[in-house]
Amino acid sequence: MAAKLIANLLIMGSGILGRAVLQAYRKALENANKTGVAQETLQNIRRAGRTMTEQEARQILGLHENASWEEVLQKYDTLFERNGKMGSFYLQSKIHRAKECLETVYQKNGEGTQGTG
Amino acid sequence: MRRFYEGGFQPSMTRREAALILGIRESTPADKVREAHRKVMVANHPDAGGSHYLASKINEAKDVLLGKTKSGGSAF
Known part of the structure; x- marks a missing residue:
């Protein structure tokens, strides 16, 4: 109970x-x-x-503030290829993301991204 | 093709990130760490067109893996 x-x-x-x-x-x-x-x-x-900040993207690719899109591509190509051969996939990713980030920035600024391939 | 890792570097480097940067395992012995560091550094040396930022990250990765700095002890 x-x-x-x-x-x-x-x-x-x-x-x-x-x-x-x-x-x-x-x-x-x-x-x-x-x-x-x-x-x-x-x-x-x-x-x-x-995402990556624009500042970090520039640092990764070793570019100064007013580098042209051509310079970005050139840097990206050499760094990406070299890290593919002897670097690491992780660093390659960062380089790729840096280019991706800068690509949107440059497109917004109206600088032509023609010839991107 | 593998998927690229998302985003930028972590604010403070962990052993895991350090290992990824050098392309080795966290448990890799010290001499192999140094070897991997040399190899990755050759590909990214500032004198040969690499960026200072990546070079500093690679050096930091080596230090973290060799236990020279406590992880997250960066001055920046």
């Missing part, structure tokens, strides 16, 4: 507690959405993982 009562109380109590936790969680999510903290963090993570 007493055991049954205690069990009932326990079940009811845990149910209430569970609902409260759920509500608190929802509220926290809502607040995070309102202030945009969640989005910002997510975006930062994505940005850091997926």
Whole structure:
């Protein structure tokens, strides 16, 4: 009899507690959405993982600020080929991504990217 | 063709990234690390048209793998 009562109380109590936790969680999510903290963090993570900054791309290819598209291609070709022969696939990837990054930058600036091949 | 790795270099170099840069395993013995470093460095030497940035990354990779610096201990 007493055991049954205690069990009932326990079940009811845990149910209430569970609902409260759920509500608190929802509220926290809502607040995070309102202030945009969640989005910002997510975006930062994505940005850091997926893309390269223009500055890093230039550093990787060893180019100065106002190098022409021709120079970019020339650097890319030599570095990519050399790292294919004696370097590593990882470095080759970075060189490829650097060129990709600069390609969009140059296209936006309206400098012709003809003859890209 | 293998898929290229995404994005740029990691903000602070890990042993894993260092091994990828030199094209070896994390468990590679020290003499083989030096050998791989020399090979990759020849391909990217600044005096022969390579970039200073990549050269510094390659040197850092060697140091990380040989345990000369604690990972993430870069001054920059």
